[in-house]
Amino acid sequence: MSRIFLRKSMCIATALLIPIFTPGVLQAKKKAPVLFRVDNLTCEYKINPISVDVTNPRLSWKLITLQRNLRQTAYEVRVGSNAATILKGLNIVWTSGRIPSDQSVHIYYGGRPMISRQKVYWQVRVWNNKGQVTPWSQINSWKMGLLRSDDWTAHWIQSNDAQDTTGGASPMFRNDFMLTHKVKAAHLYISAHGLYEAQVNGKRIGDDYFSPGFTSYNKRLQYQVYDITSSLQKGLNAFGVTLGDGWYRGYTYDRKKNVYGKKLALLFQLEVLYTDGKRQIFVSDKSWKVTYGAIRSSSFFDGEVYDARKEIPKWATPGFNDAGWQPVRVNDLIKDKLIAMAGPPVKKEERFAPRQVLTTPEGDRVVDFGQNLVGWVKFKLKGKAGDTIKLYHGEVLDQKGNFYNKNLRTAKQEITYVFKSDTAETYEPHFTFQGFRYVKITGYKGPIDSTNVMAYALYSDMDQTGKFSASNPLINQLQHNILWGQKGNFIDIPTDCPQRDERLGWTGDAQAFGRTATFNMDVAGFFTKWLKDLSADQIKGGAVPYVIPNVLDSTYSAASGWSDVATIMPWNVYLAYGDKQVLRQQYESMKAWVTYIQQHTRNNLWDTGNHFGDWLFYSGTDYEEGAAHTDKNLIAQAFYAHSTQLLINAARILNKEDDVKKYVQLLINIKKAFMSEYVTPNGRMISGTQTSYVLALNFDLLPEDLRESAAKRLVQNIDSYDGHITTGFLGTPYICHVLSRFGFTDRAYDLLMNESYPSWLYPVKHGATTIWERWDGIKPDGSFEDPAMNSFNHYAYGAIGDWMYRVIAGINTDETSPGFHRTIISPHPGGRLKNADGELETMYGKVKSAWSIADGNITVDITVPPNTSAQIILPLVGSDVMESGVEITSITDLTNVKNAGDDIQLNAGSGTYHFVYKLKNVKPKRA
Numbered sequence: 001m002s003r004i005f006l007r008k009s010m011c012i013a014t015a016l017l018i019p020i021f022t023p024g025v026l027q028a029k030k031k032a033p034v035l036f037r038v039d040n041l042t043c044e045y046k047i048n049p050i051s052v053d054v055t056n057p058r059l060s061w062k063l064i065t066l067q068r069n070l071r072q073t074a075y076e077v078r079v080g081s082n083a084a085t086i087l088k089g090l091n092i093v094w095t096s097g098r099i100p101s102d103q104s105v106h107i108y109y110g111g112r113p114m115i116s117r118q119k120v121y122w123q124v125r126v127w128n129n130k131g132q133v134t135p136w137s138q139i140n141s142w143k144m145g146l147l148r149s150d151d152w153t154a155h156w157i158q159s160n161d162a163q164d165t166t167g168g169a170s171p172m173f174r175n176d177f178m179l180t181h182k183v184k185a186a187h188l189y190i191s192a193h194g195l196y197e198a199q200v201n202g203k204r205i206g207d208d209y210f211s212p213g214f215t216s217y218n219k220r221l222q223y224q225v226y227d228i229t230s231s232l233q234k235g236l237n238a239f240g241v242t243l244g245d246g247w248y249r250g251y252t253y254d255r256k257k258n259v260y261g262k263k264l265a266l267l268f269q270l271e272v273l274y275t276d277g278k279r280q281i282f283v284s285d286k287s288w289k290v291t292y293g294a295i296r297s298s299s300f301f302d303g304e305v306y307d308a309r310k311e312i313p314k315w316a317t318p319g320f321n322d323a324g325w326q327p328v329r330v331n332d333l334i335k336d337k338l339i340a341m342a343g344p345p346v347k348k349e350e351r352f353a354p355r356q357v358l359t360t361p362e363g364d365r366v367v368d369f370g371q372n373l374v375g376w377v378k379f380k381l382k383g384k385a386g387d388t389i390k391l392y393h394g395e396v397l398d399q400k401g402n403f404y405n406k407n408l409r410t411a412k413q414e415i416t417y418v419f420k421s422d423t424a425e426t427y428e429p430h431f432t433f434q435g436f437r438y439v440k441i442t443g444y445k446g447p448i449d450s451t452n453v454m455a456y457a458l459y460s461d462m463d464q465t466g467k468f469s470a471s472n473p474l475i476n477q478l479q480h481n482i483l484w485g486q487k488g489n490f491i492d493i494p495t496d497c498p499q500r501d502e503r504l505g506w507t508g509d510a511q512a513f514g515r516t517a518t519f520n521m522d523v524a525g526f527f528t529k530w531l532k533d534l535s536a537d538q539i540k541g542g543a544v545p546y547v548i549p550n551v552l553d554s555t556y557s558a559a560s561g562w563s564d565v566a567t568i569m570p571w572n573v574y575l576a577y578g579d580k581q582v583l584r585q586q587y588e589s590m591k592a593w594v595t596y597i598q599q600h601t602r603n604n605l606w607d608t609g610n611h612f613g614d615w616l617f618y619s620g621t622d623y624e625e626g627a628a629h630t631d632k633n634l635i636a637q638a639f640y641a642h643s644t645q646l647l648i649n650a651a652r653i654l655n656k657e658d659d660v661k662k663y664v665q666l667l668i669n670i671k672k673a674f675m676s677e678y679v680t681p682n683g684r685m686i687s688g689t690q691t692s693y694v695l696a697l698n699f700d701l702l703p704e705d706l707r708e709s710a711a712k713r714l715v716q717n718i719d720s721y722d723g724h725i726t727t728g729f730l731g732t733p734y735i736c737h738v739l740s741r742f743g744f745t746d747r748a749y750d751l752l753m754n755e756s757y758p759s760w761l762y763p764v765k766h767g768a769t770t771i772w773e774r775w776d777g778i779k780p781d782g783s784f785e786d787p788a789m790n791s792f793n794h795y796a797y798g799a800i801g802d803w804m805y806r807v808i809a810g811i812n813t814d815e816t817s818p819g820f821h822r823t824i825i826s827p828h829p830g831g832r833l834k835n836a837d838g839e840l841e842t843m844y845g846k847v848k849s850a851w852s853i854a855d856g857n858i859t860v861d862i863t864v865p866p867n868t869s870a871q872i873i874l875p876l877v878g879s880d881v882m883e884s885g886v887e888i889t890s891i892t893d894l895t896n897v898k899n900a901g902d903d904i905q906l907n908a909g910s911g912t913y914h915f916v917y918k919l920k921n922v923k924p925k926r927a
């Protein structure tokens with residue numbers, strides 16, 4: 001007993017006193033300050049959002065404490081209309097009252113439905129299981145966007161000029177507004193057909209790029225809201241807005257253009273509140289003027305042509321003489337598709353200095369930025385007026401060290417800049433992005449270094465929530481590459497690749513990588529927005545297009561493993577963030593997709609339609625007939641079952657009992673059909689490939705008694721390829737999970753640690769800084785794969801990241817308590833790794849699982865966030881387990897301690913835990 005008591009005192013001293021006092025008996029006797037508060041208040045995943053468009057938004061907070069085993073037992077939220085008086089409990093528009101509950105995320109605001117422009121302030125306080133209550137939290141706020149189309153008094157304006165054509169110059173719109181009083185608050189509501197960049201009084205508004213973002217424009221068009229109070233002055237104020245083609249009418253797949261329309265347009269509404277309480281609205285209308293300037297053309301695929309001689313100085317400053325500008329055309333385009341910005345905006349996130357400047361064997365001058373990144377180059381260079389400098393962007397150098405960009409297909413990725421003077425000029429692009437590591441520069445011979453040439457990575461502004469590292473530098477580089485695959489391909493939508501003439505929201509790629517993405521970054525808002533576009537673009541009958549937003553013909557739809565993103569991704573978001581709303585939001589879409597398949601089956605068998613199959617599987621020399629080729633219809637049937645299972649899961653959570661019954665029966669039939677068509681009575685699959693066993697096992701298609709032997713067959717298949725992976729996009733995400741589930745984690749490690757082709761580390765060994773589209777983008781002989789399809793930044797194979805977090809580090813979701821409200825922490829040492837460290841910032845706080853092996857002992861360091869619990873599975877226990885020096889069975893905070901084979905299982909509440917024990921030597925399971 002005394003040991004337990006001592007340890008507890010030590011723990012409290014460690015947790016609460018070290019930051020303030022030197023630990024010691026005397027000081028420990030002093031009353032410890034209680035560190036328990038609420039922080040990180042968010043509304044619909046955002047901090048102080050100003051464009052909320054749901055009338056009952058959800059509120060979340062984090063409990064901050066170092067105490068162990070701490071749970072929220074009750075909360076109270078209050079929402080007021082005034083920041084100053086809420087503290088006194090005045091002007092309260094809604095209070096939850098004290099609600100006994102451990103729910104600290106996704107609490108619905110329960111007051112009267114919010115209305116357009118309404119701004120409220122909110123606070124929360126919580127009670128815990130130790131009898132403590134926090135003070136009221138800091139005050140946060142949220143502000144509503146424009147909820148109704150008639151909130152918009154602005155008119156759509158366009159240029160009348162013939163230059164307003166795809167690939168043409170960028171129109172620049174301007175106007176001056178007279179503000180009659182001192183400004184108390186000013187909000188700009190703005191959207192465009194095309195992309196916009198806005199200025200007020202000569203300064204750029206906001207720090208986001210490619211706004212209004214990419215949605216299915218004919219059904220959903222985002223607007224942004226900017227608080228520009230501090231940029232305005234009493235008197236004359238000038239506004240300038242430049243437009244670019246962007247996704248709206250710019251070139252896309254197959255050089256198709258004008259997908260959503262031929263003409264660019266601007267919608268601008270400035271709402272000003274003066275200090276005297278009066279309001280005034282300034283809008284886009286016929287009083288605006290338009291002209292053309294330095295941006296001669298801009299395109300995502302092709303880059304930008306900028307002639308600095310055509311710049312118009314001070315065009316967005318007050319009093320500029322726009323007499324020579326053209327009047328605009330007012331066009332009554334519809335406003336009822338306008339929606340508030342949902343996901344995170346794209347921002348300039350990281351900066352790269354040139355790593356080296358090379359002269360290639362062909363004599364080109366090439367800057368190497370050391371990282372295959374997505375964004376652009378900013379420079380400050382000196383030329384002569386009229387000189388042209390060109391920047392060509394490529395991902396790799398060829399075998400001989402020459403600049404290479406054939407794999408861009410028709411995308412040019414070129415910047416052309418014409419100097420206006422003989423002094424140094426600064427430029428960065430506006431309406432384009434490039435995927436590159438290397439930049440060939442022509443037309444400039446002067447020095448290049450970090451003072452005059454920099455690369456910027458742009459991507460959707462998502463917090464990095466996950467970290468993974470291990471004792472093997474190649475694995476760390478792989479994790480780096482996975483993360484950079486995500487950064488480069490999360491530019492407002494999840495794309496297949498960011499460089500060639502594609503850059504589309506390919507659904508298969510997104511579903512393969514989606515779960516990994518939830519570990520690396522906070523993708524809740526990003527995917528919630530994209531899934532709404534998926535529903536919007538779903539074709540009558542439920543077919544899901546190949547790409548979202550759907551810029552292809554509507555006949556390009558309904559491919560297995562691609563369209564299943566409709567069920568897979570909502571489920572991933574639910575697991576990662578405990579977000580039931582996304583299931584509610586997507587339920588009809590999920591159901592429609594399963595119904596579509598159902599209607600294309602015969603005797604419950606889906607064996608029709610066009611499918612990509614296990615895309616880019618290892619094909620050896622013979623592409624279609626290679627031994628790793630999996631029957632496409634087998635795959636279709638497997639994903640049909642998986643989607644149905646996920647629909648059942650969602651129906652259960654949403655209490656749709658009739659649907660549960662209906663789809664449970666359907667799933668039984670789907671599995672029966674799978675068995676009779678694709679599996680022999682003894683459990684041999686008709687396609688004896690890794691992917692076929694992986695899908696059958698991962699989706700529980702085989703009856704229990706055939707699973708063990710199927711898992712062994714999978715291992716034997718891997719052996720037959722000398723320990724190599726042969727799966728494509730569809731088998732890869734699950735192969736290591738299946739191996740682990742059936743006791744073959746050592747074999748999963750072998751796959752992961754393999755350095756020869758095909759493997760995850762093969763590209764790493766070849767200098768990759770991102771994930772490649774193909775296992776052999778650069779072949780073992782140093783030559784390239786077919787340039788028609790050879791991206792060096794394609795995240796699908798990065799799906800192994802999910803296994804690294806969930807199995808190596810062992811941070812796993814408990815599906816019955818999602819969003820990491822309960823975490824299953826089950827680290828798996830192996831692969832000759834000495835240590836591995838995984839961290840994930842969840843909605844509740846940080847989950848950590850790190851292990852380290854030395855001299856036959858293992859230490860496992862675990863952090864469980866406040867208001868959550870964990871089931872911890874300590875692996876391969878060969879001695880008593882000590883936690884911070886105390887044997888675990890005598891620690892009252894750790895409950896249900898029991899043996900489970902070679903492991904020990906226990907339950908823990910929040911806190912940090914340091915376990916040490918001797919590692920048991922266990923022989924690997926044989927196939």
Ligand code: BGC
Pocket residue numbers: 496497502506507508509612615794
């Ligand atoms: C894309 C892929 C995509 C595929 C469909 C390709 O061109 O780059 O990643 O999923 O087409 O098979």
